Amino acid sequence: MNREQTVPIKLLGKVRAILSTTTILCLIYSGIGLISDVAAANPPAGSVSPTGPVNPWNGTWDGTLTGAPPAANGESDCVPTAGAVGNCDDFTLTVTGTQASWQGKLIRIRYTWTSPSTDYDMAVRHESNGIPGLQGDGACAGPGQSSTCPGPFDDLVGSSGNGASTSEEVVLNPAATGVGDYYVRAIYFAPNAADQYHAVVTVFNAPGAGATVSVVPPTFDNYQPPDPSYPRRDDSGEPSLGVNWNSGNVMTMSRLQCNRTAFNDSTSPADPINGTSWFHQTSQVLVTGLDPILFTDPVTGRTICGELQGALGSTNGVMSDDDLATATQAFQTGGPTQGVDHQSIASGPPKKLTLNGQPYRQPSTAYPHLFYYASQQTAYASVSTSFDGGISYQPAVPAYTLAQCTNLHGHLKVGPDGTVYLPNRSCGSKAAVIVSEDNGLNWSIRPVPTSSSGKSDPSVGIGAGGKLYLGYTDGSQHPHVAISDDHGVTWGNDIDLSPFTQFPAQTGGGALRASVFPAMVAGDNDRAAIFFHATNSQDPLDPVGDDNGGNGPNFKGTWYPFIAVTADGGNSWTVVRADNDPLHPGALNPVQQGVICENGTVCPGGPPDTRNLLDFMDVSVDSAGRVVAVYADGCNFDHPCVGINNNSGDRTSNQGTARLTIIRQRGGTRLFRSFDPAPAPPPAPFVDAQSAKNGVAVLWGTPADNGSAITEYRVYRGSPSKPERLVTVAKPGTNSIVDKQGKPGDYYHVAAVNKYGESRKPAKSFVRKARSAR
Numbered sequence: 001m002n003r004e005q006t007v008p009i010k011l012l013g014k015v016r017a018i019l020s021t022t023t024i025l026c027l028i029y030s031g032i033g034l035i036s037d038v039a040a041a042n043p044p045a046g047s048v049s050p051t052g053p054v055n056p057w058n059g060t061w062d063g064t065l066t067g068a069p070p071a072a073n074g075e076s077d078c079v080p081t082a083g084a085v086g087n088c089d090d091f092t093l094t095v096t097g098t099q100a101s102w103q104g105k106l107i108r109i110r111y112t113w114t115s116p117s118t119d120y121d122m123a124v125r126h127e128s129n130g131i132p133g134l135q136g137d138g139a140c141a142g143p144g145q146s147s148t149c150p151g152p153f154d155d156l157v158g159s160s161g162n163g164a165s166t167s168e169e170v171v172l173n174p175a176a177t178g179v180g181d182y183y184v185r186a187i188y189f190a191p192n193a194a195d196q197y198h199a200v201v202t203v204f205n206a207p208g209a210g211a212t213v214s215v216v217p218p219t220f221d222n223y224q225p226p227d228p229s230y231p232r233r234d235d236s237g238e239p240s241l242g243v244n245w246n247s248g249n250v251m252t253m254s255r256l257q258c259n260r261t262a263f264n265d266s267t268s269p270a271d272p273i274n275g276t277s278w279f280h281q282t283s284q285v286l287v288t289g290l291d292p293i294l295f296t297d298p299v300t301g302r303t304i305c306g307e308l309q310g311a312l313g314s315t316n317g318v319m320s321d322d323d324l325a326t327a328t329q330a331f332q333t334g335g336p337t338q339g340v341d342h343q344s345i346a347s348g349p350p351k352k353l354t355l356n357g358q359p360y361r362q363p364s365t366a367y368p369h370l371f372y373y374a375s376q377q378t379a380y381a382s383v384s385t386s387f388d389g390g391i392s393y394q395p396a397v398p399a400y401t402l403a404q405c406t407n408l409h410g411h412l413k414v415g416p417d418g419t420v421y422l423p424n425r426s427c428g429s430k431a432a433v434i435v436s437e438d439n440g441l442n443w444s445i446r447p448v449p450t451s452s453s454g455k456s457d458p459s460v461g462i463g464a465g466g467k468l469y470l471g472y473t474d475g476s477q478h479p480h481v482a483i484s485d486d487h488g489v490t491w492g493n494d495i496d497l498s499p500f501t502q503f504p505a506q507t508g509g510g511a512l513r514a515s516v517f518p519a520m521v522a523g524d525n526d527r528a529a530i531f532f533h534a535t536n537s538q539d540p541l542d543p544v545g546d547d548n549g550g551n552g553p554n555f556k557g558t559w560y561p562f563i564a565v566t567a568d569g570g571n572s573w574t575v576v577r578a579d580n581d582p583l584h585p586g587a588l589n590p591v592q593q594g595v596i597c598e599n600g601t602v603c604p605g606g607p608p609d610t611r612n613l614l615d616f617m618d619v620s621v622d623s624a625g626r627v628v629a630v631y632a633d634g635c636n637f638d639h640p641c642v643g644i645n646n647n648s649g650d651r652t653s654n655q656g657t658a659r660l661t662i663i664r665q666r667g668g669t670r671l672f673r674s675f676d677p678a679p680a681p682p683p684a685p686f687v688d689a690q691s692a693k694n695g696v697a698v699l700w701g702t703p704a705d706n707g708s709a710i711t712e713y714r715v716y717r718g719s720p721s722k723p724e725r726l727v728t729v730a731k732p733g734t735n736s737i738v739d740k741q742g743k744p745g746d747y748y749h750v751a752a753v754n755k756y757g758e759s760r761k762p763a764k765s766f767v768r769k770a771r772s773a774r
Contacts, residue, residue, distance in 0.1 A: 067191020078138030119190035218668030237614035242296020245623035253294035268703035271686035339375030348414025385440035426453030446488035465525030477514035523671025594651035608656025625670030632658035667704030681757035696742030708754035
């Protein structure tokens with residue numbers, strides 16, 4: 001929680017400068033064309049078709065300006081060229097063909113330059129308002145011209161503003177955004193006339209174009225402790241998660257407290273009130289509560305959960321081999337060489353090492369796996385190894401220094417072959433993994449060459465065959481997944497998921513603007529999932545910043561949870577919104593209103609808090625291949641924030657809580673193919689029947705469809721003294737009725753129907769008193 005502020009000073013200043021601009025300026029146009037001078041790239045225009053750049057243009061151009069004065073406030077500081085003066089130049093990219101002809105094709109626009117001290121940003125706008133030429137968020141003051149130019153602006157379809165890097169990149173999806181003219185603007189943020197940017201445009205196949213492996217889109221449900229008095233329910237920022245494959249129980253960390261959640265799968269989804277049980281284990285050792293962390297070894301079932309204890313950096317923890325029924329307070333960390341912040345724990349099989357013919361760095365007890373503990377100091381991050389099942393740890397060894405990588409890292413993961421991975425968001429301005437192949441003794445830094453650094457901690461997932469998936473956010477806050485088959489030595493696909501994260505009309509429509517907190521997991525070698533929060537708000541303020549310290553205009557946006565899955569090794573991805581609450585089926589269920597602040601201790605406080613979600617969330621997989629995730633929910637059904645129109649609320653609309661929430665997969669393709677649902681009638685949905693003024697209100701969940709769309713629901717009522725009868729038949733998408741003939745003492749069940757038949761009858765659901773609001 002107490003993250004040190006390691007955002008490069010240049011980048012942080014850049015973000016704040018952009019956000020502090022309050023005057024909207026633009027270029028002056030007449031009804032038919034541009035009045036003011038426009039700085040043009042060399043060449044100034046070119047066309048691209050679905051097969052590539054159109055001759056005679058070769059797909060490249062170069063910057064031409066001096067960058068005086070620098071565009072230190074971003075696009076809104078762009079001014080017309082006057083002689084040698086200019087700080088933003090523009091390239092007109094004409095996309096030919098039809099939208100249909102671009103299906104399966106994407107356009108990559110990439111700037112590169114030489115020195116990290118030089119910096120150019122990119123903004124891409126699409127001709128959208130019927131006025132020829134670019135109308136952007138830029139100054140237009142000039143001789144005889146107005147000093148301000150209000151919109152309408154051409155639509156901003158992409159931007160890239162990395163700090164301390166030598167590249168910017170935007171990917172366009174014309175199949176979604178259309179053909180015609182796109183204006184690619186270079187913003188000379190920290191220019192060097194002798195180090196001009198060079199632009200390259202390429203057309204490439206969209207991930208999954210022509211893929212033979214299809215994914216049945218997964219469906220998900222959100223679960224929270226139903227009892228408002230459950231300890232720490234609303235104080236679970238940056239939760240972590242583990243799954244015991246032997247018991248099926250889900251373990252979470254909720255500040256100073258370890259939790260166990262069990263799901264009853266006799267219905268689909270599991271009944272959120274009667275079909276889930278929540279148990280918590282507290283410890284007198286867990287008293288300070290700076291950084292929570294939990295890890296469950298899925299194979300052995302051992303769980304360690306702990307809290308960072310003050311400036312000394314030790315983590316005191318609870319260890320349990322029976323899902324917290326009993327707990328041993330025996331977790332010790334790596335001594336004086338350990339770090340003081342941002343700890344992580346992982347366990348996995350050891351590499352089989354020998355020294356002089358003898359076993360080397362192997363488990364010293366009967367426990368078959370090694371544990372690892374990572375933490376960071378101001379100048380370095382270190383990792384210590386436990387050879388006795390996590391009870392004690394060897395002195396920590398440095399994994400990297402601050403000169404090599406930012407000192408904040410993601411969660412440790414151990415592959416099936418014993419390779420250990422520690423992800424980092426910025427090693428030489430690239431997302432990277434720091435890797436040990438000798439059981440934690442030595443570490444090597446392996447960056448993704450095509451990546452850029454973002455603000456969120458990255459995350460890794462390792463497939464059963466060792467395929468490595470690195471999930472990260474780039475400098476434009478887009479979610480990415482990079483793939484490696486050799487422990488990160490080389491990298492293949494580096495996929496930007498933003499073009500495929502389309503928001504439906506009910507959430508405001510359009511594409512992803514920003515994402516936070518990527519969390520990665522893999523199952524079979526070719527199957528993986530990434531969990532992240534995202535917003536489609538086009539508010540120009542910073543969606544993950546500090547909103548001018550809370551003293552000025554603040555970002556208006558609505559955030560939702562998304563999960564993307566692949567079943568072909570990362571070539572294609574299916575992205576779905578994962579916000580369904582079983583007690584409010586089909587209702588919009590946002591995570592947060594306003595900003596999700598990632599600027600650490602400089603975030604504005606509350607109430608309502610803007611850093612209530614803190615720094616990360618987590619995802620795992622259960623033994624049946626279901627994706628299971630945990631996050632802190634900052635906007636719940638017991639608060640007006642749920643009903644705010646999308647992207648109209650700012651931080652003052654935020655509930656400011658951090659409610660413990662588990663997402664669990666219901667239907668669709670799983671991460672273990674042996675558990676993919678077979679064609680069959682749907683399972684029975686859970687039923688909640690409660691007394692109402694005019695009868696009985698009957699609510700049921702949306703079950704997995706088992707490969708065939710649900711065609712209807714059949715609602716049955718019975719009682720101990722009367723035979724069961726069909727009350728009504730409801731259409732798909734209906735999840736509740738009021739039975740005016742129902743009364744206390746009756747029971748209900750609901751059968752879902754698809755082309756394979758009607759779901760079996762579950763246990764009877766008797767009418768109960770009205771439940772309290774959740």
